[in-house]
Amino acid sequence: MKTLTLAASALVLSFAAAGAAQADEGMWTFDNFPSAKVKKTYGVDIDQKWLDTVRASAVRLTTGCSASVVSKQGLVLTNNHCVADCTQALSSEGKDYVKDGFLTGAREEELKCAGMQAEVLLSITDVTDQVKAAGAGKTGQDFVKARDAAFATAELAACGQDKTLRCQTISFYRGGQYKVYKYRRYADVRLVFAPEYATAFFGGDPDNFNFPRFNLDSAFLRLYEDGKPANTPNHLTWRATAPVEGEPTFVAGNPGTTQRQLTVSQLETNRDLIIPIGQLQRSEMRGRLIQFGEQSEENKRIANQPLAGVENSYKVFFGQQFVLNDKKFMDAKRAAETDLKTKVAADPKLSAEIGDPWGEIDRAQAALADQFVPMRQLETAAGGGSDLYGYARTLVRGAQERAKPSAERLPEYGDTRLALAEKRLLDVRPVDAPLERMYLEHWLLKTREYLTADAPAVKLLLGKESPEGLSQRLVAGSKLADPAVRKALWDGGLAAVQASDDPMIQFVLKTEGAGREVRKAYEASVTAPTDAAAERIAKARFAVLGDSVYPDATFSLRLSYGKVAGWTHRGRTITPFTDFAGFYDRVTGAEPFEAAPRWIAAKDKLNPKTVYDYVTTNDIIGGNSGSPVIDAKGRVIGAAFDGNIHSLGGAFGYDGSINRTVVVSTAAITEALTKVYGRDALVKELAGK
The missing domain is CATH 2.40.10.10 (Trypsin-like serine proteases)
Structure with missing residues (x-):
C-alpha cells in the first residue's frame, strides 16, 4: 500500500x-x-x-x-495470457491445455481459437472535419446520433462491403481528432504453442505487477486465409x-x-463512484469463483481463467484508486488544469471559441452520478459476463438493428462491424453451465441490491422469481450453447428471434429495452455534453501545446x-x-x-x-x-x-x-x-x- x-x-x-x-x-x-x-x-x-x-x-x-x-507464414507472437481463453475453450475434462500447455508438431494440429480475430493496420484517414460538421449545432441525443452516423458513413466509405477489411472510426485527444483506421482482418486464427500455466504465470497473483519476474508469458498463433x-x-x-x-x-x-486527458472532476468521479462500485462487485465475484473452484478439480479447471481475470482487474483498479486518492497527485492535476485555463483566458480569440468546457463537464458529472448505476447494471454490464445472455442480446439486437440503414443503427451493429459480431456469435466454444448460473445470479442480485426491489427495471427483470431461481431456469432451458441454434436464429432475422421459445431469448426480448432506455438517457445527458466539451478542451491543448502531446x-x-x-x-x-x-x-x-x-x-x-x-x-x-x-x-x-x-x-x-x-x-x-x-x-x- x-x-x-x-x-x-x-x-x-x-x-x-x-x-x-x-x-x-x-x-x-x-x-x-x-x-x-x-x-x-x-x-x-x-x-x-x-x-x-x-x-x-x-x-x-x-x-x-x-x-x-x-x-512469412503467418506466425504470430503474443502472450500466453492473451490466448488463455482459447486454451480454455479447447480444453475439456481430462484434457487441460491451460494446465499442461498446448504443443503442435504439424500444421494440422494447429486449432482454431473461437471468437478471436487478428487485425493488421493498413491505413489511417483523417475524418475530423466530417465528424465535427455532423455534430455542429446539435445537442443531446441528436449530437450522438449525428456523430454515430458520421462514423458509420466514414467507415463504409473506407471499407465498403469487403469482409476481409474492418474499418473503425476512432476519437483521439478526447474528440480533438477523428480518424478511420482500416485493418486487414484475419477471422481464422489458430493456436500453435502455449506453455503450461505454471510456467507462463509462475508466481501467480503475488508476483503480478511486480519484478523480478520469471514468466514465459508467451504463445504463438498462426493467421490463416482460405x-x-x-x-x-x-x-x-x-x-x-x-x-x-x-x-x-x-x-x-x-x-x-x-x-x-480527463478533467479533474472526471477523475474525481472515477475515484468516488466508478472504481469503488466495480471493485465491490469484482471482490464478491472473486470470492464466488474461489469457493466454486474449491469444490472439485473440474470446477477448479473451468474457474481458473475467469478467476485470473478478475484478480488481475482487481489489482489494476486497486492501484488506480490509490493514485487518485493521493493528494499531491490530484493537486498537480488541478494545477495543470488551471495552467491550461489561464493560457486560454490570455488569448481572447481562443477564449471566445473555447468557452467554459470544464464547467460543462463538471455539470455533466451530476447527471453521470444519477445514471451510472442503472447504465452499468442494465446496459454496459448486463448479463454479468454470461455467454448465453450475450448470445441472446446479440441475436435480439442484431435482428432489430439490421432492419435499419447502417447509419441509423447502434454503432456496434454497423455494416463494417457486423462481421466481427457474427464471428463472436457463431464460433464454436464451450459454455460452462455452472459459471453461467453464477454470472447471471450475481448480476441479478447486484441489480436488485443497487436499484432496489421496487425499481420498475428490477420488476421487469425478475417478475415474481428470485435471482437464484431465474438464473437456474434460464441456463437450464436455453439451447443457445449450440452454435447451430444461434446460426439459425441469426439467419432467420427478427421473425425467427421473436418466434423462438428459448427462455434466454424471451428474457432478453422482454428486458433489453430497459438497457436501451437508460443508454439513450445517458448519451443525451452525459455522453453528448461531455464529448462536445472535450472537443473544445482538445482544441485548447492543440493551441497551447501544438503536436507535442499524444492522445489518450x-x-x-x-x-x-x-x-x-x-x-x-x-x-x-x-x-x-x-x-x-x-x-x-x-x-x-x-x-x-x-x-x-x-x-x-x-x-x-x-x-x-x-x-x-x-x-x-x-x-x-x-x-x-x-x-x-x-x-x-x-x-x-x-x-x-x-x-x-x-x-x-x-x-x-x-x-x-x-x-x-x-x-x-x-x-x-x-x-x-x-x-x-x-x-x-x-x-x-x-x-x-
Missing part, C-alpha cells in the same frame, strides 16, 4: 507542463511519432520505412491484446539474443484505455520508445534482468511457485545465465499485452506482458523514474522452445529457415 502511494506521489512531476510529454513518455500514433526526439535522446533513426515495416507487422487481437507477425497459412511477407525479424542494459527499445501495440490510449496502434533499465525506489535498486538460475532459486514446489514437470526435467540442459525477463522504460498500459518489444534495427527482442506495481498509475500519468514495462525475452523463448519443449521446427521458422 505504501509503495502504491509513493508511486502516485512521484507522478506529480509528469504533469508540470500541463500535458507536454516527458522523457520516454507517450503512446504515439504512427502518423505523429516524434522521430526527431528519439534521434536526439537515443541517437536512433526511426524513418518512414522502419515505421511502415513495424506497422505492417503489428497485430491487434480482438480479445483485447496485441501481437506481432514473426514469420484454410491455409497466410502469406505474410511483412514481418518482424526474430533476434534470439537478449538486449543489454541501456539499449533503446520500442513497443508497438494497442494500449487499451488511459485517462490522462484507445486500443489503437501506438508506438512507445524507451530503454532497458532498472529503477531505484526507497533506497532499493532493482536490476533490469532475471535469468533461468533465478527462476530455479525461486521454485518452492508449492503453488504459485511450483515449476512445471518439463522445467524440472530440463534444468541441467538450460544455460542458467540466459536472460528470462527484463524491464524497460517504455510507456504502456493494459492492451499492450503481447506487444512486440523491438530493437533499433526493427528486430523483435521480446513480448511485453506486464508492468511493475508503479505502472498502475500509468492510466493517469507517466513517471519515467519508476514506471517499467516487464518483458519476456526472445532469448528465453528460443532456448525454452529448443531445450524444454523440443519445438525445433518452430525455432527454425522463427530463424527464417
Whole structure:
C-alpha cells in the first residue's frame, strides 16, 4: 500500500507542463511519432520505412491484446495470457491445455481459437472535419446520433462491403481528432504453442505487477486465409539474443484505455463512484469463483481463467484508486488544469471559441452520478459476463438493428462491424453451465441490491422469481450453447428471434429495452455534453501545446520508445534482468511457485545465465499485452506482458523514474522452445529457415 502511494506521489512531476510529454513518455500514433526526439535522446533513426515495416507487422487481437507477425507464414507472437481463453475453450475434462500447455508438431494440429480475430493496420484517414460538421449545432441525443452516423458513413466509405477489411472510426485527444483506421482482418486464427500455466504465470497473483519476474508469458498463433497459412511477407525479424542494459527499445501495440486527458472532476468521479462500485462487485465475484473452484478439480479447471481475470482487474483498479486518492497527485492535476485555463483566458480569440468546457463537464458529472448505476447494471454490464445472455442480446439486437440503414443503427451493429459480431456469435466454444448460473445470479442480485426491489427495471427483470431461481431456469432451458441454434436464429432475422421459445431469448426480448432506455438517457445527458466539451478542451491543448502531446490510449496502434533499465525506489535498486538460475532459486514446489514437470526435467540442459525477463522504460498500459518489444534495427527482442506495481498509475500519468514495462525475452523463448519443449521446427521458422 505504501509503495502504491509513493508511486502516485512521484507522478506529480509528469504533469508540470500541463500535458507536454516527458522523457520516454507517450503512446504515439504512427502518423505523429516524434522521430526527431528519439534521434536526439537515443541517437536512433526511426524513418518512414522502419515505421511502415513495424506497422505492417503489428497485430491487434480482438480479445483485447496485441501481437506481432514473426514469420512469412503467418506466425504470430503474443502472450500466453492473451490466448488463455482459447486454451480454455479447447480444453475439456481430462484434457487441460491451460494446465499442461498446448504443443503442435504439424500444421494440422494447429486449432482454431473461437471468437478471436487478428487485425493488421493498413491505413489511417483523417475524418475530423466530417465528424465535427455532423455534430455542429446539435445537442443531446441528436449530437450522438449525428456523430454515430458520421462514423458509420466514414467507415463504409473506407471499407465498403469487403469482409476481409474492418474499418473503425476512432476519437483521439478526447474528440480533438477523428480518424478511420482500416485493418486487414484475419477471422481464422489458430493456436500453435502455449506453455503450461505454471510456467507462463509462475508466481501467480503475488508476483503480478511486480519484478523480478520469471514468466514465459508467451504463445504463438498462426493467421490463416482460405484454410491455409497466410502469406505474410511483412514481418518482424526474430533476434534470439537478449538486449543489454541501456539499449533503446520500442513497443508497438494497442494500449487499451488511459485517462490522462480527463478533467479533474472526471477523475474525481472515477475515484468516488466508478472504481469503488466495480471493485465491490469484482471482490464478491472473486470470492464466488474461489469457493466454486474449491469444490472439485473440474470446477477448479473451468474457474481458473475467469478467476485470473478478475484478480488481475482487481489489482489494476486497486492501484488506480490509490493514485487518485493521493493528494499531491490530484493537486498537480488541478494545477495543470488551471495552467491550461489561464493560457486560454490570455488569448481572447481562443477564449471566445473555447468557452467554459470544464464547467460543462463538471455539470455533466451530476447527471453521470444519477445514471451510472442503472447504465452499468442494465446496459454496459448486463448479463454479468454470461455467454448465453450475450448470445441472446446479440441475436435480439442484431435482428432489430439490421432492419435499419447502417447509419441509423447502434454503432456496434454497423455494416463494417457486423462481421466481427457474427464471428463472436457463431464460433464454436464451450459454455460452462455452472459459471453461467453464477454470472447471471450475481448480476441479478447486484441489480436488485443497487436499484432496489421496487425499481420498475428490477420488476421487469425478475417478475415474481428470485435471482437464484431465474438464473437456474434460464441456463437450464436455453439451447443457445449450440452454435447451430444461434446460426439459425441469426439467419432467420427478427421473425425467427421473436418466434423462438428459448427462455434466454424471451428474457432478453422482454428486458433489453430497459438497457436501451437508460443508454439513450445517458448519451443525451452525459455522453453528448461531455464529448462536445472535450472537443473544445482538445482544441485548447492543440493551441497551447501544438503536436507535442499524444492522445489518450484507445486500443489503437501506438508506438512507445524507451530503454532497458532498472529503477531505484526507497533506497532499493532493482536490476533490469532475471535469468533461468533465478527462476530455479525461486521454485518452492508449492503453488504459485511450483515449476512445471518439463522445467524440472530440463534444468541441467538450460544455460542458467540466459536472460528470462527484463524491464524497460517504455510507456504502456493494459492492451499492450503481447506487444512486440523491438530493437533499433526493427528486430523483435521480446513480448511485453506486464508492468511493475508503479505502472498502475500509468492510466493517469507517466513517471519515467519508476514506471517499467516487464518483458519476456526472445532469448528465453528460443532456448525454452529448443531445450524444454523440443519445438525445433518452430525455432527454425522463427530463424527464417
